[in-house]
Amino acid sequence: MIRRCLWGLALVGFVIIPFLAPAFWLTLLDIAGISALIGLGLVLLTGAAGLTSFGQAAFAGIAAYVTAYLTTVSGFSALAALPFCLLAVALAALLLGGVTLRLSGHYLPISTIAWAAAIFFLFAQLQLLGGQTGLAGIPPISLSGFQFLSGQSCFVLIWACVLAVIVTQNFLLRSRAGRAIRSLRGGALLAESFGIHVFRTRLTAFVYAALLAGLAGWLYVEFIRFLNPTPFDITAGIKDLFVVMIGGAAYPWGAVAGAAILSALPVVLQAVTSGQNENYDLIAYGVIIVLLLQRSRIGLVGALVARFPALAAPGVKVSSSSAALLSRQVPRRGEVLLRAENVEKWFGGLCAVRDMSFEVRAGEIVGLIGPNGAGKSTMFNLITGATAPSAGKITLCGADVTGAAPGAAIRLGVSRSFQHVKLLHGASVLENVMIGGHLRGRNGILAGMFRADRAEEASLAAEAVRQLERVGLADVMHRPAGSLALGAQRLVEVARALCADPVLLLLDEPAAGLRHTEKQELAQLLHTLRDEGMAVLLVEHDMDFVMNLVDRLVVMDAGAKLTEGLPETVQADQRVLDVYLGGVA
Amino acid sequence: MNTTIAMLLIQDGLTSGAIYALIALALLIVFTITRVILVPQGQFVTFSALTFGLLQSGVMPLTAVPVAVMAVIASGLDVAAAPKERRWRTLRDAAWRQLTWPLVLLLVTFSVNPTGLGIFGQILFTLAVVIPLGPLMFRLVFAPMADSSILLLLIVAVAVDVAMGGVALLLFGSDGVRTAPLLAMSIPLGGIRIHGAVLLVLATGAAAMLGLFLFFGRTLAGKALRATAYNALGARLVGIKVRRAGQVAFLLAAALGAISGILVSSIMTVYFDSGFIIGLKGFIAAIIGGLASYPLAVGGALVIGMIEAWSAFYNSTFQDVIVFSALVPILVVRSLLSPDLATDEPAE
Numbered sequence: 001m002i003r004r005c006l007w008g009l010a011l012v013g014f015v016i017i018p019f020l021a022p023a024f025w026l027t028l029l030d031i032a033g034i035s036a037l038i039g040l041g042l043v044l045l046t047g048a049a050g051l052t053s054f055g056q057a058a059f060a061g062i063a064a065y066v067t068a069y070l071t072t073v074s075g076f077s078a079l080a081a082l083p084f085c086l087l088a089v090a091l092a093a094l095l096l097g098g099v100t101l102r103l104s105g106h107y108l109p110i111s112t113i114a115w116a117a118a119i120f121f122l123f124a125q126l127q128l129l130g131g132q133t134g135l136a137g138i139p140p141i142s143l144s145g146f147q148f149l150s151g152q153s154c155f156v157l158i159w160a161c162v163l164a165v166i167v168t169q170n171f172l173l174r175s176r177a178g179r180a181i182r183s184l185r186g187g188a189l190l191a192e193s194f195g196i197h198v199f200r201t202r203l204t205a206f207v208y209a210a211l212l213a214g215l216a217g218w219l220y221v222e223f224i225r226f227l228n229p230t231p232f233d234i235t236a237g238i239k240d241l242f243v244v245m246i247g248g249a250a251y252p253w254g255a256v257a258g259a260a261i262l263s264a265l266p267v268v269l270q271a272v273t274s275g276q277n278e279n280y281d282l283i284a285y286g287v288i289i290v291l292l293l294q295r296s297r298i299g300l301v302g303a304l305v306a307r308f309p310a311l312a313a314p315g316v317k318v319s320s321s322s323a324a325l326l327s328r329q330v331p332r333r334g335e336v337l338l339r340a341e342n343v344e345k346w347f348g349g350l351c352a353v354r355d356m357s358f359e360v361r362a363g364e365i366v367g368l369i370g371p372n373g374a375g376k377s378t379m380f381n382l383i384t385g386a387t388a389p390s391a392g393k394i395t396l397c398g399a400d401v402t403g404a405a406p407g408a409a410i411r412l413g414v415s416r417s418f419q420h421v422k423l424l425h426g427a428s429v430l431e432n433v434m435i436g437g438h439l440r441g442r443n444g445i446l447a448g449m450f451r452a453d454r455a456e457e458a459s460l461a462a463e464a465v466r467q468l469e470r471v472g473l474a475d476v477m478h479r480p481a482g483s484l485a486l487g488a489q490r491l492v493e494v495a496r497a498l499c500a501d502p503v504l505l506l507l508d509e510p511a512a513g514l515r516h517t518e519k520q521e522l523a524q525l526l527h528t529l530r531d532e533g534m535a536v537l538l539v540e541h542d543m544d545f546v547m548n549l550v551d552r553l554v555v556m557d558a559g560a561k562l563t564e565g566l567p568e569t570v571q572a573d574q575r576v577l578d579v580y581l582g583g584v585a
Numbered sequence: 586m587n588t589t590i591a592m593l594l595i596q597d598g599l600t601s602g603a604i605y606a607l608i609a610l611a612l613l614i615v616f617t618i619t620r621v622i623l624v625p626q627g628q629f630v631t632f633s634a635l636t637f638g639l640l641q642s643g644v645m646p647l648t649a650v651p652v653a654v655m656a657v658i659a660s661g662l663d664v665a666a667a668p669k670e671r672r673w674r675t676l677r678d679a680a681w682r683q684l685t686w687p688l689v690l691l692l693v694t695f696s697v698n699p700t701g702l703g704i705f706g707q708i709l710f711t712l713a714v715v716i717p718l719g720p721l722m723f724r725l726v727f728a729p730m731a732d733s734s735i736l737l738l739l740i741v742a743v744a745v746d747v748a749m750g751g752v753a754l755l756l757f758g759s760d761g762v763r764t765a766p767l768l769a770m771s772i773p774l775g776g777i778r779i780h781g782a783v784l785l786v787l788a789t790g791a792a793a794m795l796g797l798f799l800f801f802g803r804t805l806a807g808k809a810l811r812a813t814a815y816n817a818l819g820a821r822l823v824g825i826k827v828r829r830a831g832q833v834a835f836l837l838a839a840a841l842g843a844i845s846g847i848l849v850s851s852i853m854t855v856y857f858d859s860g861f862i863i864g865l866k867g868f869i870a871a872i873i874g875g876l877a878s879y880p881l882a883v884g885g886a887l888v889i890g891m892i893e894a895w896s897a898f899y900n901s902t903f904q905d906v907i908v909f910s911a912l913v914p915i916l917v918v919r920s921l922l923s924p925d926l927a928t929d930e931p932a933e
Contacts, residue, residue: 052736054743099913102920106622106735106876110868111912113624113743117865118909125902234861238743245740283755286748293741294730 002310014159018152026151030223032256032263033158037216039243039255040165041209046241047249048173049205050185054237055096055112058119059210060217061232063089065123067218068135068227078141078222089214090207097206102199116237123229134228141222154223161215166252168449170313173252174431175448175457176441181205182424183435189386190422192406194415194500195439204445213240235282242289248299250426257300315478316430318465322458325440328413328501330533331397333363337504337535338383338414343392345378345559352378354559356392360504365526365536367546367567370556371579376539377419379556380508383537384409384416397503410439416506417493419539425482429473429492432481433464436499467495470525472518487513491522498529505529507538511545523549547571555579592777594894600783600852602890603790607845608867609874609882610797611838616876617814618834621727622739625746627864629842631753631857633715634850638762640699640707647756648714649690655721656687662725690714704767712843719839720832727835728828746861753857761854767847782851789848793841794883810834862905866893869912875919885915 021029038056046052066085070076076084100111124132141148141157148154172178180201183191188198221227230236239262247258262285269281292299298306305311331337338360345353353375360366368376381387383394385406393402397412409416415436423432437460443453468474471491476484481492490510497505511519519542526536526549540546546553546567553570555562557579563570570576608626615623632648639646660679667675690713702710726745727738768781801807813820813830821827849855849863866889873885889908896907 050736052740096913099916099920103916106739107872107916107919109736109739110622110872111916114865114869114909114912117862118906121903121905121909125906235747238747241740242744280751282751283748286744286746286751289744290726290741290748293733293737293744294726297737 002308003314006311010163014156014163018155021155023151026155028263028267030151030154030158032259033155033162034216034220034223035240035243035263036162036256036259037158037165037219038213038240039247039259040162040169040252041212042241042244043249043252043255044169044172044181045205045209046244047251047254048178048185049181049202051101051202051205052109052241053112053206053209054109054234054241055116055119056209056213056240057232057234057236058112058116059089059093059213060220061119061123061229062092063214063217064221064227064232065129065135067221068138069129071139072135072137078139078218079143082218085218086211086214089210089217093207093210094203097203101202101206112237113234116234120229120233123232130227132229134226136226138221138225138227140225148222154219158219158223161219162256165212166256169252171451172445172448174313174316175445175451175453176434176438176443176460177204177445177448179427179431179435180438182427183438186422186424189406190418193384193386193410194435194496195407195410196435197407208445239285242285244299245289246292246299248301248303248305250298251301251305254299254301261300315428316434316461317458318430318461318477319458320462322462323455325437325459325463325501328503331362331503331535333361333533335362336360336395337362337397338537339393339395340379340383341393341395343379343382343394344390345375345382345387346390352559353382353389356556356559356561358554358561358564360535360537362503362535363530363533364551365530365538365549367550367553368537368539368556369541369543369546369553370562373558374556375559376556377508378559380416380419380506380539383506384414410500413501413503414506415497415500415502415504417490417497417508417510419508421486421489421493423481423489423492426480428478429468429481429484430461430464430477432492433467433477433496433499434460436467436496437463437501440499440501464495464499467498468492470498471495472521485513487515487518490514491518494522494525502534504535504537507536507540509539509541511540511542519545589776590898592775594898595891596777596779596783597897598891598894599887600786600890601893602887603786604845604849604863605867605870605889606883606886607790607793607841608864609870609886610794610879611841612864612867612871613874613876613879613882614797614810615834615838616871618810619723619727619731619831620735620738622735622742622868622876623835623838624739624742624864625722625749626838626842626867627860627862628746628749628753629715629718629839629860630846630849630863631855631860632718632749632756633711633843633846634855634859635753635757635762635846635857636714637707637711637847638764638850638855639757640702640710641704641764642762643698643700645694645697645699646714647694649687649694651752651756652714652717652721653684653687653691655718655725656683659683659721659724686713686717690717708847711847712840715843715846716836716839719835719837719842722839723831723835728831731828731831750858750861753860757857759857761856762850763854764850766851782848786848786852789844793844797837806833866908869909869915872912872919873915875922 038060041056063085066088067081070081070084071078096115100108123129129135148157180196183196184198184201191198191201243258243262244255246261247256248254265284266281269284273280296303336359341357343353343356356379368379370376382389385401385404385408388403393400396409396414399412401408441456441460443456447453465474465477468477471494473488473491473495481489484492490513494507494510511522514522523545530536550567552565553567554564555570555576562575562579563573611626612623615621636646636648660683663679664672664676693710699707722745726741766780766782768785770781771778801811809825810830810833813825813827817827870886870889871882874882892911893904893908897904
């Protein structure tokens with residue numbers, strides 16, 4: 001309700017401001033709108049995907065220079081130049097993203113600083129582009145005879161773009177593609193484990209952000225109609241990131257709030273320092289950002305949402321009348337789903353897993369136990385392809401996956417939970433579980449932006465709710481996952497793994513942090529799943545829980561298999577007692 | 586192209602390469618120990634070069650003022666954080682430990698005529714006033730958020746750089762500075778003359794690297810730092826003070842930056858915003874070493890210096906464009922060497 005009112009207010013403002021605001025403020029608002037567009041790209045890139053770029057101003061610069069060149073030299077109209085300038089920006093983003101986005105997170109921002117500097121020097125040095133003096137006489141946008149020359153008409157154009165991007169971005173962030181982008185924040189392992197291609201998803205977010213910067217660059221050059229390199233220098237790129245840090249990187253409106261503040265700040269400082277030089281605002285920006293990030297990282301809009309929860313985006317709608325998702329065929333009972341043969345893993349000179357061979361069949365629960373450091377979690381990472389084995393062979397559902405990409409396991413129907421919980425803390429429990437169903441959906445980024453994905457989203461949400469009901473967390477599904485107790489978070493991971501419709505479920509210490517009754521309920525659930533034909537492999541330290549649950553045990557010690565068998569046999573095995581009790585007993 | 590020009594270019598490349606190597610080493614020390622990607626490293630170079638330059642031209646720089654301001658804020662924070670009954674004692678200790686040095690610097694600033702210091706006095710004063718900026722920066726900015734993600738620390742580092750750029754403009758103005766060579770001699774070698782400035786840069790660079798090698802390899806403090814870089818939690822468990830390690834890392838970085846600044850001021854004109862680009866080139870060298878390998882970073886720095894010297898000869902207009910574009914092939918190689926997914930740090 002409050003959100004509707006605010007949207008109404010924004011639309012009213014959009015209509016009346018051009019008639020009321022004095023020319024100076026109108027110009028300032030136009031500049032703020034352009035800055036907000038760049039910021040909106042960073043909301044997706046930094047706020048959602050957890051990547052950072054200091055080079056957005058350089059993308060805007062590429063678009064601006066392509067537009068200026070095409071309109072002044074090649075005789076294009078402003079509108080005809082738009083597709084070309086966006087194409088140029090997209091190509092640049094694909095090239096730069098292509099060489100940087102496979103690397104871990106911090107390489108991207110440093111690289112963006114370097115190539116933003118390079119692109120800026122290029123603008124300043126190329127005589128073709130006017131060098132330091134720049135290009136003048138750029139024609140305005142004209143639409144069937146009407147020319148966008150006045151501050152009013154530019155305001156309408158710029159802010160129409162901003163509002164349209166906010167609307168579509170809000171939809172996108174809550175869609176399947178948006179969840180994939182947001183899952184990047186949980187680390188590459190989380191995303192890949194549910195079939196989200198990390199590099200491609202990063203590249204998508206990067207190109208999306210670059211295209212918005214490109215649109216901003218095009219609007220800028222058409223608004224100012226004169227072009228020199230200064231607005232696209234590295235300081236400008238840094239300020240673009242500050243915009244979303246101050247406004248709130250997790251919210252599209254954060255870009256608007258940040259842009260408004262940073263556009264107004266120089267004016268305010270000019271008044272306060274009575275028109276001294278510009279270096280005070282550099283110092284002010286720097287100090288404000290440091291203080292802000294030391295204290296709170298949610299920005300202005302984040303603080304407002306925390307104070308007034310009614311402002312938060314509404315949760316995922318759950319309707320009962322949705323088509324069921326396709327399910328995998330249940331394997332024949334007793335079919336071998338996992339076979340590890342002589343698997344070995346070396347980390348440098350350390351052997352974490354040595355000559356491990358075992359099988360897991362459909363319709364059984366197998367426990368993988370062993371003292372701390374026995375190599376159980378490494379074994380999990382080997383099975384799911386998170387790390388490649390140094391030797392040996394791993395077969396999942398009949399397919400050889402040795403050394404395959406992490407997405408292979410989930411595609412074959414093998415899903416997992418993590419020893420160290422990997423949930424998106426800010427996202428709702430339901431959305432976290434829906435990430436598990438990623439591969440059961442089809443819709444991409446465009447369908448998400450324009451809500452052409454409603455039927456599929458409803459089915460995914462219904463499936464996620466069904467899994468949450470199974471683990472007993474349906475009543476908290478709209479709460480942020482980070483607000484749950486650790487035990488409950490582990491159950492969310494179980495639900496997320498189930499949402500992928502697995503035939504083999506790998507659970508890494510699912511019962512840690514659960515209360516006694518919760519453990520009993522979890523055991524009950526796993527028994528039900530087994531009876532339905534699923535296979536479960538779990539690592540667990542709680543021996544009471546394990547012994548009453550599993551059909552078979554595999555015991556690891558110092559990276560190698562110690563023994564394997566029925567729980568009673570293993571419990572009676574002297575060697576097992578020795579490794580657990582250190583041989584004292 | 587003849588041998589004489591080639592020799593000159595190699596000399597240029599080695600000289601700037603040695604400077605970038607010092608920067609790259611500082612960046613690596615700070616990154617491995619504190620996970621901070623120290624974008625403001627170049628500012629230490631600028632502050633030092635301009636402080637020294639002003640001293641040489643007989644003007645007393647006000648570099649001690651920001652040092653004093655930061656020290657006052659730091660001790661204020663210490664006192665505020667102390668329990669009520671111990672506030673006086675904390676204040677006394679803080680005043681003694683943190684404020685004495687800035688006070689001495691301020692006294693020198695406002696009472697001494699720079700020409701009376703002599704060249705060694707000027708160098709010493711420059712080092713004395715620039716080096717404290719490192720630990721103070723760590724104390725005020727990075728120590729309170731030491732547990733944050735690399736990404737967040739990087740954004741903060743950029744913010745610090747922006748603020749320091751503003752301070753540099755206030756302190757030193759927008760005029761460039763170039764000092765007279767420290768060693769007014771040159772030796773002939775194969776048809777060209779090797780200038781004293783070049784020899785000094787190379788000798789200082791080699792000495793600094795040797796010093797670091799001995800510090801990290803032979804002293805307990807150095808080994809403790811290496812342990813922190815390897816595993817901060819493990820280091821804490823065996824009694825190494827991780828916060829102290831961060832302070833030492835920033836001190837070393839500021840010292841390397843200050844030394845580079847004095848050296849650089851005699852081989853190029855330094856402006857208030859030159860540090861950023863110099864620092865960035867150090868970064869590219871550090872990236873060649875994967876932000877982890879010291880020898881690769883030094884080698885990388887020399888390569889960057891060479892690329893710069895040769896591109897300056899062939900196409901001086903696009904010199905920086907060429908140097909920064911060299912990053913692309915480096916990143917491609919790094920991509921091919923990238924590690925397992927399991928080691929990737931989540932953003933949350």
